[in-house]
Amino acid sequence: MSRTGSVMSETVEPTPAKPLGQPLWLLAELTYKCPLQCPYCSNPLDFADHGEELTTEQWIEVFREARKMGAAQLGFSGGEPLVRRDLEQLIAEGRKLGYYTNLITSGIGLNAERIAAFREAGLDHIQISFQASDETVNNMLAGSSKAFEQKLKMAREVKAQGYPMVLNFVTHRHNIDRIDRIIELCVELEADYVELATCQYYGWAHENRETLLPTQAQLERAERITNEYRDQLAAAGNPIKLIFVTPDYYEERPKKCMNGWGEIFLTVTPDGTALPCHSARMLPIEFPNVKDHSLQHIWRDSFGFNHFRGDDWMQEPCRSCDEKEQDLGGCRCQAYMLAGDMNAADPVCSKSPHHHKILDARAAAEQVSEDTPITFRNERNSRVFARG
Amino acid sequence: MSKPELDQTPSLNPMFRFQWEEAQNGHVLLYPEGMIKLNDSAGAILAEVNGEQNCTAIIHALETRFPEAGALGPDVLEFLEVAHEQNWIRYV
Numbered sequence: 001m002s003r004t005g006s007v008m009s010e011t012v013e014p015t016p017a018k019p020l021g022q023p024l025w026l027l028a029e030l031t032y033k034c035p036l037q038c039p040y041c042s043n044p045l046d047f048a049d050h051g052e053e054l055t056t057e058q059w060i061e062v063f064r065e066a067r068k069m070g071a072a073q074l075g076f077s078g079g080e081p082l083v084r085r086d087l088e089q090l091i092a093e094g095r096k097l098g099y100y101t102n103l104i105t106s107g108i109g110l111n112a113e114r115i116a117a118f119r120e121a122g123l124d125h126i127q128i129s130f131q132a133s134d135e136t137v138n139n140m141l142a143g144s145s146k147a148f149e150q151k152l153k154m155a156r157e158v159k160a161q162g163y164p165m166v167l168n169f170v171t172h173r174h175n176i177d178r179i180d181r182i183i184e185l186c187v188e189l190e191a192d193y194v195e196l197a198t199c200q201y202y203g204w205a206h207e208n209r210e211t212l213l214p215t216q217a218q219l220e221r222a223e224r225i226t227n228e229y230r231d232q233l234a235a236a237g238n239p240i241k242l243i244f245v246t247p248d249y250y251e252e253r254p255k256k257c258m259n260g261w262g263e264i265f266l267t268v269t270p271d272g273t274a275l276p277c278h279s280a281r282m283l284p285i286e287f288p289n290v291k292d293h294s295l296q297h298i299w300r301d302s303f304g305f306n307h308f309r310g311d312d313w314m315q316e317p318c319r320s321c322d323e324k325e326q327d328l329g330g331c332r333c334q335a336y337m338l339a340g341d342m343n344a345a346d347p348v349c350s351k352s353p354h355h356h357k358i359l360d361a362r363a364a365a366e367q368v369s370e371d372t373p374i375t376f377r378n379e380r381n382s383r384v385f386a387r388g
Numbered sequence: 389m390s391k392p393e394l395d396q397t398p399s400l401n402p403m404f405r406f407q408w409e410e411a412q413n414g415h416v417l418l419y420p421e422g423m424i425k426l427n428d429s430a431g432a433i434l435a436e437v438n439g440e441q442n443c444t445a446i447i448h449a450l451e452t453r454f455p456e457a458g459a460l461g462p463d464v465l466e467f468l469e470v471a472h473e474q475n476w477i478r479y480v
Contacts, residue, residue: 022411024423070411072423100405100418124405125420164403166420192403193420239475 022070023266023299026099027077027278028059030087031270034080035108037143037376038131040170040205040212043079044281048382051271056086058290060093062268065295067097071266074099079270082109088121095122102127104168107154108147115154115161126158127166127195133181137174143376155189167191171222172199172212173368179222183229183242191240196226198247202279202333204377211372213365216250249358253323254330254346261308261332266299274298276305279333283342308332315343317351391465392443397480398468399439404476406434417476424476433467439480443468 032047044050054062063074074094081087082105094101103118107128115126130151131141138148158165167186171179179196186194198219201209214222226244233240248255258265258277267275272290275281287304288297299305307313311324318329329335330346338347339354347354375381392398400406405418408431415431417424426434432453436446447461454460471477 025421070409072409072411072416072418073421075421098407100420100423102421124418127420162402164420 020300021260021263023066023295024071024264025073025075025266026063026066026071027075027265027267028062028081028090029077029079029267029269029278030059030081030084030090031079033083034078034106034377035083035144036080036106036147037378038141038170038204039208039374039376040172040199041377042200042203042205042278043377044203045207045385046382047079048379050269053084053270054268054272054290056089058272059086059090062272062290062295063090063094063097063099066266067099069295069299072098072100073102075102075104077104080106080109082106082114088114088117091118091123092121095124100124105129106142106147107151108144110150110154110157112157112161115157115163119161119163123163125164125166127168128155128158129168129170130182130185131170132175133169133178133185137178141174143378152189155191159190164192165190166193166195168195168197170197170199171214173214173218173365174212176214176218176222179225180229183226186242187233187238187240193241193243195243195245196222197243197245200247201249202282202337204375206337207375209361210364210368211374213247213249213361213368215365216362219247219250248331248334248346248348249361251348252350254327254334254348256327257331257333257346260328262299262305263309266295274302274304276308277333279331280304282333283336285342313343315345317349317353318345321351391469392472392479394444394447395442397439397442398437398446398472398477399480400434400437401476401478406437429463430467430471433464434471434476437471437477 031053032043032050076087076090081103091101101122101124103123104127128151130138132138135148139145155165155167167189169182199205199212205212223244226242230242262276265277267278268290269275269281273281273287274290275287285304285307288302314324314329318324330348332342334346334348335344336342338357345352347357349355403419407416407418409416412425415426415434417426432450436449443465447464450460450464468477
């Protein structure tokens, strides 16, 4: 079936080559509101322009439908999900439905009582994100003078109350050289998992790429140090797991984005728009909304979710590439941002005719001046993007 | 790592949640942002791990439940060894 026609209706039936996967992972972006202003936020640039948030009942219906379709993991994210006053109730409903419930938070707005209330509601795990291992850099990036102290306090409280805890550090040129200190802090805070997630350049991070992208040397050093810590910690019998996410800007082959478009991952944004990946909103595709359609329809039948399933959509060099099954052409958002065409090969791939854009970004990272300005993620800046 | 002794009592690491998943038609272990699908025998063994039964009791329970399977001792101990290596279980 051709998917290149210019007008596609919402109900075009795909002819999937293999049985449709289950949406194992439901990410509920409860709100775009956030007290922090991290310049690498994955929310859309024009988040301030999006519509009303789903109600408690609408969210619960989403959880119910996704669970029926096989979802087992439920992530509460945002923005800052703690801003939602019905969070306890949403956790309780999610847990009752049988989900493993994950709270993905900055820690701002958390306190011991709320952590206990979430436990009572059945919350399984809390992930706290940090901006850096030292107070000054952390608070500068977060745009808050009290953030770091609060995060430390809450991380200790989360462990004291017996939760599994993941600590997440988005790494970039401003904090990656302190990776040793970051790991030591995580060990000290008794994290179970540590995500050393090299910044991925979407949304606000793409806007700030010049000041965030580390150099190849910085990255190699960080990976080497992480491996040394892994060996040391394992030898000492510490079960902490360090997960090092490399940025695809330093790869020659793209990542298999979301493990395949519409394969296992389903995001619902604050206003109910359903996405196969949390960045996909930037693409020139009209994605369905849970207010208008059942999740079943959205996952199985909607144009947005079917568009990049399989490989019918591929162009050269992907179409005839013998590696296409491994990466499915890479990330559609990156193709759209860097090659100007969401159907193109991800420019991370050295076979892409646009690969030079990645090489240019690497070269630029070698000579960034220290005073390159940072665009913080806040409502005021977002309104500029919404207008533009 | 080595096989557990028969008088050792395994319990599930609280990091993991063990449950039946209808959509997978099997037992799974859920943990932060991840899921491990268990095969039938792994699911049956972990269903007996409750922090109270020692290995002898677990083997006995399974042999009672699956009389046609014969002696299960070696298989159960081998699985528990793997589960311990994977950090799914601890010994009380």
